[in-house]
């Protein structure tokens with residue numbers, strides 16, 4: 001088994017370099033004003049200059065306007081779009097760019113329905129539901145709600161850290177894991193040791209499989 005790793009919510013060049021050096025497969029940049037991890041267009045341009053070939057740069061949006069996404073794509077070379085709000089499939093698919101859809105899980109059957117609705121996505125990300133926040137809450141959800149049958153690559157997120165990721169990968173067997181808060185010193189500021197520990201744990205559990 002191999003699980004890819006996405007480190008999300010990067011705001012500093014040093015954090016980008018640390019994640020790349022530790023072997024991250026994808027890096028996430030948050031374009032959502034209310035988030036403490038939100039970056040401006042100019043910041044994103046600078047950060048993505050440090051993302052090398054074969055590491056994906058992912059833009060995270062929450063209910064953006066079409067203009068916002070198009071403007072950003074005109075200036076920032078994103079490889080993949082991550083929609084973390086209530087976007088419909090048609091909205092996500094209109095940008096001629098690969099995309100993944102996040103589902104904030106709170107009830108059974110929700111993930112199965114999302115696999116149908118977002119069938120043209122490049123992956124389905126499952127995260128914890130929270131009444132006040134769209135994501136990045138550091139909370140896990142009930143993994144029993146994740147079905148065995150997965151028509152799309154499944155990306156597990158929500159409350160992961162080096163303490164629980166090996167258990168999570170072994171149990172859920174996702175295509176990839178996505179982490180933000182679990183590798184931070186404080187919101188928006190990553191910790192290179194935590195990033196390293198997290199990725200090592202994923203690689204360790206995948207190797208022993």
Ligand SMILES: O=C(O)c1ccccc1N[C@@H]1O[C@H](COP(=O)(O)O)[C@@H](O)[C@H]1O
Pocket residue numbers: 008009028030032035036037060062084125127134135136137138139157158159160178179180181182
């Ligand atoms: O990181 C944020 O601030 C954020 C804001 C709005 C939507 C999603 C956000 N982050 C994503 O949330 C999940 C889980 O994060 P955590 O590991 O529990 O902190 C992850 O996909 C982040 O990319």
